Amino acid sequence: MDILNAFLIIGALGLLLGLGLAYAAKKFAVKKDEKAEDILAILPGANCGGCGFPGCSGYAAALSAGTAPNGLCPPGGAPVAAKVAKILGIEAEETAERMVAFVHCRGNHELSQLDYKYDGIEDCNAAALLFKGDNTCKYGCLHLGSCIKVCPTDAISRDEKGNIMVNPALCIGCKKCTLVCPTKVIRMIPARGSHAIACNSNDPGGKVRKICQVGCIGCKICENKFPESGCKVVNFLSEIDYANPMTQIVQAAKACPTKCIVEAK
């Protein structure tokens, strides 16, 4: 008889608790925002924060509430924006063009001069606390790879020479690396751009020459000889205007004396 008792008690307990939970689930049901759930299903789910909201669910909720504009999702790009627009019942707007991160520096421990030997923890921001890093050039890449650690898609890597490179095919444009970088040597360029300036230094040409073999010396050859290259020198540093068709950029890259106009690939 004992076994029957045990069976009944546990069965009754389970049944009672189950019914209680079923009732509670009805009574305490929370209305979920269906639109937000649908949008969340479409968003890439990388939770990269590139839209400026805390994760994909935050952006989905804001989209559904109408407080955020469509098309802020860099990894999703135009296809996701179009699907979201369909759910929201609005026209897909022209989305901003795809931007990718680029490390504007090709200096490394062979090509550029060091002030001292850094032997601390492997973190650019820690190194930047000591005289703005070990590089003599205070604008360049510190090569400690803080950006590699924050990149959600492993798009950033170190090549055999020790230079930090972004793979534009993998970059989703979340800008996390640009935020963590203490020297701001990582900036966003349009993904369609074929070339980029591999220098970030505003030092005058003479100083750059002394401390780095691959820095922009602000000689203006690119700007003056190849006006259609889109290059313009401001503060001893050439910059490419990507709105320009950039038809002469290949010649300009060849003519650059320090070869710091490089292919962005």
Added chain:
Amino acid sequence: MAYIGIVITYIFINNFIFTQFLGLCPFIGVSKNSESALGMGMAVTFVMGLASLITWLVYNFLLVPLSLEYLQTLSFILVIAALVQLVELVIQKNSPALYQALGIFLPLITTNCAVLGIALINITQGYNLMESFTAGIAGGLGFTLAIILMSNLREKLDLQPVRKSFKGVPIAFVSGGLMALAFMAFDKALLSNLLG
């Protein structure tokens, strides 16, 4: 005085993590950063206190009269799981902010062995209702203390040049073990000295 003894016992002397080795899964799993460790600790404290109350009632008013004490493990698991589900529903409805803070941790601790452990310990120790509740809360606080200590340690460890073979969880286990050794300093003799 008995209550103070219970509190000190379950926070320091019989700490669930460091002395009884119960609830180690969240101790390693959710101790990567101190914020979520605190969230987990609060959720465990809450559930352990509540589970102590309910399981004591189930045991003394349902199982004992029917002399079905041997069913305690089974029925406690059932009751605790249902209780956590109910609490989650109620919190989600009434306090979305608290739900955001605890929500993801609540389902994780449905079958946490620290929760079942305190329910069973209350019975074997022969505590009354209030003593059980105190033991539950104190056990939860001990768990919170352990997981917060661990998370702070791991945040610091992340910045240290740990050997590759030890990086991550292995060094966490080693440091957890060392912390458990340190907690052996709290023992029954200390308690009797404290309480005279």
